[in-house]
Amino acid sequence: MEPVFAPDVPDGVRRLYERRPELFVPAGQPRPKRQTSWSVAPGNTFGTLLVWLAVCVGGWILALIIMAATLPAEVAGWTAVALAGVAFVATGGVLVKSVVEDRGHKAVRLEHGKYLLPEDFDDEAGRLLGRAQRAVKTVLEATVTQRGLLDEVKNDLVLPEQLWDIGQVLHEQSVLRARQREVAKGMKTAELEAVLGPQRRALALSVQAIKRKVDLLDQYADRVRSADAALRAEAALEDGDRYIELLARTEPAGDTTVVQGFAEEATALRDTLTRSINAARDAGRTLALPE
Template sequence: MPMEPVFAPDVPARVRRLYGTRPELFVPAGQPKPKRETPWSIAPGNTLGQLLVWLAVCVGGWILALIVMAATLPAEVAAWSAVVLAGIAAVATVGVVVKTGIEDRGHKAVRLEHGKYLLPADFDEDAGRLLGRAQRAVKTVLEATVTRRGLLDDVQNDLVLPEQLWDIAQVLREQTILRTRQREVARGMATAELEAVLGPQRRALVLSVDAMQRKVDLLDRYADRVRSADAALRAEAALEDGDRYIELLARSEPAGDTAVVQGFADEASALRDTLTRSIDAARDAGRTLALPE
């Protein structure tokens, strides 16, 4: 799964969905915040030309309609009809003019949320790889059957995991920036003074990277526990067909080996214990990610 954008938990769902249809609107956090854009600010000449064409069509159409109505309708009816048509054209023209000064809704939404989402371009290769792991782990947990059925509700995955992912992404973004700055500063002649400054900075960066690695490892461990619980849940669902197999044996081999039937009962009992242990292990792993009070 390629790395996807990461959104702050309070970013509206409509903005998140917008990335799937209009990704070109989104601007990396490392670039300046987009400015307000309207048809006038983007292409004033083209917008003015379109307005002039609209006015020409309205005026020309009104004159043509006036000629036709004057030739076919009584004078008083033609006059009132001309006034009504002129009013409709004026209202429509005002609407077109107002629209040219209104910012595209999608662009406005993305512009207002700039800095509250991080794109793949905001991360270097090392940070992107670690963030991709975190995203895959979160996706695994949130889409698991045990999660959807509410068997892990006490872990509050819908609240905790987006917060965790956003925190990880912010730290990885800062690591990317500092790694880039270190490479830029280190270019050229190496001196003792320069090393005295960069040495502690490199060590601090290494410690931060190790801490993020451990945090993502916890997410991976949680995802593994959830996958195990999901597998046990699927096995339990498969055992629900046990009665049908028993009936099949009874109909096809009435004097068959009863050990098979007993095996179904034993397996069901063992699987219930396995499922309970798997869910408990997933909950324990999830609680290690809980947000502080």
Template sequence: MALEPVFAPDVPLQVRRLYERKPELFVPAGQPRPKRETSWSTAPGATFGSLLVWLAICVGGWILGLIVFAITLPTAVAAWSALALAVVAVVLTGGVAVSSAVEDRAHKAVRLQHGKYLLPEDFDEEAGRVLGRAQRAVRTVLGATVTQRGLLDEMQNDLVLPEQLWDIGQVLHEQSVLRARQRDIARGMATAELEAVLGPQRRALTRSADAIKRKVELLERYADRVRSADAALRAEAALEDGDRYIELLARTEPAGDTSVVQGFADEAAALRDTLSRSIESARAAGRTLALPD
């Protein structure tokens, strides 16, 4: 599955949805914050030409209206009508001028939120693989039936998981930047002095990469336990048809033979215990996500 962008928890929902519609507007964190864009800044010549055309239309329309009013209306009424038409033209012209100087809402949202989102381009191949694992784990938890029914800690999932994913994304992005910088510095050079500097940096980067992988593994264990709880929940749902099977067997089994019915009851009780243990195990795994590293 393709890598998805990572958003800070406080990024508005409309900005996240904007990425689904217009991903090309978003700028990677490794690039400078986009500048304020208006029609004048992006296409001043075309904007100026459009305003001239608009002014020509307004003036021509006003003159035409003035002639029509003079022919069809009394003098006083024609004068007031011409004045009203001029006011409308001025207001509309002002609106067009203001709109050409106002920044597009979508560009403004992307500019203001720059640095609070990380795009797939912000990660190298190694970091992308780790982030993909974390995103799959979070999707598993949030999409599980036990989560949607509120059987787990709903507040934990809604608050902690986005924070965890954002923290992981930030660390992985920084690792990607540092790995690229190390490659650039070491390219074409191999000296003892350089190795004395890069050696400790590589070891620190390796330790950081191992630590973030352990954090992702914690997320994956949580997702596995949620998946197990989901499976137990689906199995319990299948027991809702148990009475129909018992009735069916009662019509075919010898009278007085209750072994099958008892078997159904025992399996139901065992499954409910399994479901309770699975949900509690998932809750315990989720609580560990909020503990400090």
């Protein structure tokens, strides 16, 4: 199972998860605070700045001594001024970096609540989300999708919305299941059952509803796979002329029924491909979100 992102989360944040997943904070935890070197480790930052200043000042003085002994006074003076300017600019950069929030931490903080991590789901919810993610991946990576044969279904818009909607519901189900277990732990009374009974039934109804949504995604992915298979078979038939030529060159007086079969198979396959594409479109339309 992979994390699920809201559709409006920038691609850069999604790629950031691949490189630095440790930055991301589960939805069940508070939004992370703004972090800089000063806020995380003020003592270390101050010590680093002191060391930097000591190196800059000491290096400048040493360079000044060497230049005074080896260069004309005017050249040494201008060179010392230039080195001081470089050191001043570099020190300013170090200071700015110590008080500016790292871009990765900032992105994670601003987008918190718009992504759900594997740890935001219990086992039951994780299995359903994994199924939904695999179905969406199948559809988006299919050849018929890449060639635009299913454009009217608007997969690029509908499927990420569906996946995010499913992820949010599954996360809430996970939270409520954990809450019910916590409340019911170690005791069982009529009063408690009177409260938890309706809650469990409501949760069960929600689980069944989300399972139906995932089943629809699976069905759509199956239709798309069938259409992809038919498309590949049609591509294979494009080599039919080469096989006909091969037979003509090696078996000029042979059985012609095989050659006739190519034409018949091509006609049948075109019909199969059309039916497969239409079936995939019909399945995709059932997933459209309400306006």
